[in-house]
Structures are given as structure tokens and as C-alpha cells.
Amino acid sequence: MAAFIQLFVSGLATGAIYALVAVGFMLLWQTSQTINFAQGEFVMIPAFFVLWAIRFLGIDFWPAVGIGVIVSLIILGFLFKRMIVDPMIKHGVLPMVISTIALSIFLKEMVKDFYSSQAQPFPGLIPSSDLNFFGAVISTQNIFILIIASLTVVALNFLLNGTRLGRAMQATAQNPTVARILGIPVERMILYTFLINAALVALASFLISPIYLAKFTNGDVLGLAAFIAAIVGGFNQVRGAIVGGLVLGVTENLAAAYISAQYRGAIPLILLIVVILWRPHGLMGRAEERTV
């Protein structure tokens, strides 16, 4: 039982990271029809902004985290929208997808060339220690990840559903034409979504890098996991992305321990296939109809 609790909590923590990334993925799709295949690299790179600031500016960890957040908002939020999404989106979804794949390769190579191809230790946001819970050893880092991810989701939910700004963003997501008629500054709302996504991936990066170590390939796993989580949970609901992320994290961990360590990589894909066959709109998503 102790082992099960341990695996479950560890899976929830990993799943919470997937959920944060998947939420950003889903928000971009909802507001601007952007499928961002560089989302994994977006999670990988903020940790390197921090390490870069520590190494080259010679500043302490926390000021470096501040710089990491600001640089992420500028590059992964503002510049990503202005330099890639705005020029490409008018040509349809496919050129956009190819552009983000190219961006993911560019970001990986950039980190490799300008920082290092080797994994780097990344300081934890809190000191690492362990708690003993009915024989299960649970890391405080995992608990911290769960708390921070939950608070972030609650805050995001409040922003989207409890504020005028959030409702304007939702209106933009649901029907930009009508939103524009109603006087909502649609372009600005879309920009806010990109900034929120940049903040989410930066947070995910700072939470996951102490465990995964900062490495230019980290995005490969995280990007795929977030994509699967968003589809499993439902591509059109924030709560769907959260559920998808958590289900995926826990399933991966339990499957590796109790089903097969060799086929652990296949389990999320099997889950994806089952969900698509059973509920094509995801566990929590709603069915959408579009005129073609």
C-alpha cells in the first residue's frame, strides 16, 4: 500500500506539470487555432534562461528566476505571437504546425549550441526533503508541485470565469467575430492568452527542472505528454486538460510499476487510442460541430 501511495503521489506531481503545459496548449488552440508543437521546448527553455542569468550575469537564483519569467513572457509570449503566429496563421493550421515544429528544432539547437548539450542541475524552488506517510516516502518537492499547480489552476479558473477580462477572453475563444462586434479588443485578448501560456510553461519549467535536470531534450517528452493530456482530457476545456494531465501522470507511474516497465512508453499512447475510440471529444471535453 505504501508503494502505491508513493507512486500515486509521484504520478500526480508529474501529471500536474503535464496539466499546466496542456492548459497552455489548449488555451492557444481555443483563442487562436494555434497548435503549438514547440510547447515542450517552451517548457524546457525557461530553466536555461535562469541558468544563463546565474552564469553570465552572476546573480542569485531568485533574481534569475524573475529574469527567467520576464524573458519567457517576452520571447515565448509576445515575440512568438508577433513573429511566428501572426504571419503564419492566416495561411491555415498546417503551415502553423510546420512553423512550430521548426521553432521546436530551432530552440533545441539554440540551447545546445549556446549553453550546453549536457544535463544541468537546476536548483529546487524549495529545499528537498522527504515526508514519511504511512510508510510511503513522499518528497516535499512533489507536494510543492501539487500545491503550486493547484493554486495556479484555481487562479486561472478565477481569471477566466470570475473576471470581466476572463469572460472577454472566453468570448474571443468562442466567437472572435461576435466578440469584435461587442467591442472586445480581440487581438489584445489573444495576446493575453499567449502571455498566460508563457507564464504557465515558465512555471512548469521551474517546477520540473530540479527533478528532470535541465536539458535541451526535455521538451520531447513534455510536449508529447501535454499533447496527449490535452486530447485525453478534452481539447476545449481547461478542466479537461487538468484531468488529462493527472490521469496520464498517474497511469504512467502505476503502469511502469504494476504492468510493464518495458512498455511504459506505450501506455499513454494506448490510453490515447482508447479515449479517442470511446470519447473522441475527450474525458471532459464537449462535442463540437463545425460547418464545413
Place this chain on the structure above:
Amino acid sequence: MITTQLNRKTFLLASALLAGGLGLGLQAAQAADPLYLPNVVELSGPGAVSGTNWRDGIILAVEEINAKGGILGRKIELENLDTQSDAGISRAQMQKVLDKNPYVVLGPVFSGSVLVDMALTSQAEVPEIMGGEAAAITQKGSKYIFRTAFGQQSSIPKLANYFRDGLKAKTVAVVWVNNDFGKGGRDNFIKEMAARDIKVVADISTESGQADFSADVVKVKGANADAIFVYTNEEESARFLKEARKQGIKTPLIGETTLLGQKVIDLAGDAANGVKGHVGLSADAPIPAVQEFAKKFKARFNYVNDHNGIKGYIAVYMIKAVTEKTGKFDSKLFASTLHGMTIKPEQEPGILMEATWDANGDIDRASFLAEIVDNKQKIVEILPKLNK
């Protein structure tokens, strides 16, 4: 008539002088030509730690040799090509460099890539000096493949003896990485355990590049083995150790060079303390030449090398020693000369430790039992050459 004879003599003499002159000119031109030395290695992907160390060891050796005038008067022109830790890309890169007719090729480090590339180098009859440790590499019959480190068939028996005699283990758990390196090590280890009546109670495969080891550590813990053998690449070793310490594993964690390397210590921090195992090469070996190399490496690249750095360094000095012995740049002669050859530090200081290559290209040399103490690798015992 006399005039004709004179003319003929003059012509012959002039021709001989011209031919001689041209020959000397060509020889001088060849001596001045740089020696193309390609290095196909893992500079990105899961093998980047190993590959970067290997490359930097090579760069250091090339710079030293070039500063002293090169090999037989020819300076080395090094080209590094990235395999991206992918066997397919490695093969493509190897084909690319073979098209340039190199004298010798270096790399890769990942056994899976070596197993794919070696068919090409064997066919092209170009010696390949590489860092792979999978046992299968030198069992394929290639006359052109040479190791810079022990193959698993040499290192695992030394380690197996330690499980039996040092740890007195009756049961053991094996954690291995599911690639050619890991599978080869795991297969050899299980065979050696069976030969020593030690029972394998858990056999856990992990993935290359895996980040979360909680499930694996839970399984290892549940096995209640007397000792745990960890055979994964450096980054995964560090992640495994961190998770093992987090879950409070007290069972001895034993491994090979990839568990006790400097990069593992850097990444795992205190979690690496207490780990023991067999290392074929170590920057902390109590051998002055190796320690001098480690100092030079640190000064040049600003990080502490691991065993792959030493492997890369001696690979270049192997080329120097063999070429100076044969006196020419002949690939086939190089391969036949290195088989059965012993290079001693007295003859070639860059070789660091006396080493012998057998007919298969396997290396024999002294090795070490080591332990991580206070975030440093400490050599506990020097194990002599197998055939000494």
C-alpha cells in the same frame, strides 16, 4: 652518333632528376598535408555527456600532437560529426566520412551506433577506434574495430567477483537501460551471476532518457535483494540514484564506470555517495600520468572529465604510436599492427597506462574498484591486467 648518345644520356639523366625531384616534391607535399581525422560521436541526445567528454579528450590530444609537429610531420585536421545519439544518423555520418578516404576514424561511444557503423568501416578497411563497451562489438569478426575501454565480457566478470567475494551477495536486483549498451551488460551480468550461484530477484528495464524512476525504485525496493546492480547511462544513473536515496534504499548500489563517473556525481550530488563499482578508467586513478591528464583537461575545458575523456585522449595517441611504429599512413597495416600490440607509457606517454590489444580489438589494461566518498570518486583497489 656521339651526339645522339650524349643526348640520350642527358635526357635520361634529366628525366631521372625530374622524376626524383617530383617524387621528393610529392613526398614533401604529403608530409605537409594535414592528416584528416574524423570523429563521429554523440554530441547531442542521451549520449551527449559521453560524446562531449570523448570529443574533448580527442581535441586535447590533437592540440598536443599538432603543437609538437603532428604525426610523422603531418598535422591532424580533426572533424567532429554529431550522431545525435541515433544509430541511423551515426551510420549516415560514418558513410559521409568514409567517402573522404580517412586513414582511421574515431567514435562513436554508444554501442548501438558502433554496431551499425562497424560494417561500413570493415567493408572500407578503415580502422575504427571507438568507445563502445557492448560485448557483441568485438565478437562480429571485424578486423578493423578497436576498443579504448573494456568490453562488458572483460569488466562484468571482475564486478561479478566483487558481488560474490566482496559483498557476499546471495540475491541481486538488476536495473538496466534498454539500449544495446544496457542489454549487453545485463545479459553478461545475469550469465556471470548464474555462474556464481547468485540469484537475480528483480530484472528491471528502464528507458534511455527516462526522467522519473519512482516506479523502478519501488520495484527494486520490493525485491529485497542483497545488492543492486545499476547499469544505465550517466544522466539516468544520476536520476536513479536521487530517487533511490529519496526512497531510503540502504542496499549497496553497485555499478560500472557509468554509475561512478564525474558527471553522475555532479548531477546526483550527495545521492551518489556510497555507490561502489568497477571502473576501467578514472580521472582519480592513483597514476601520475592520468592525474596530469585530468589537470590538463580541466584547465582546457573547465570541467572535470569522465572516463570517456580519457578514452578519446588515448584513441588519438593509439594512432600516433601505431603510425610511428609502421612509419606510414596505411590503414590496413595500421589494423594488422595494432592487433597484438602493447603500447607502454615509456614508449608513448599519451597512452597513460600500458595497454594491449588482442586479435579481436579488445583492450587489456589495469582497472580499479572505486567508491564515491564525499562527492568524489575514491579508488579502493587496483586490479591488474587480465593476462598478466
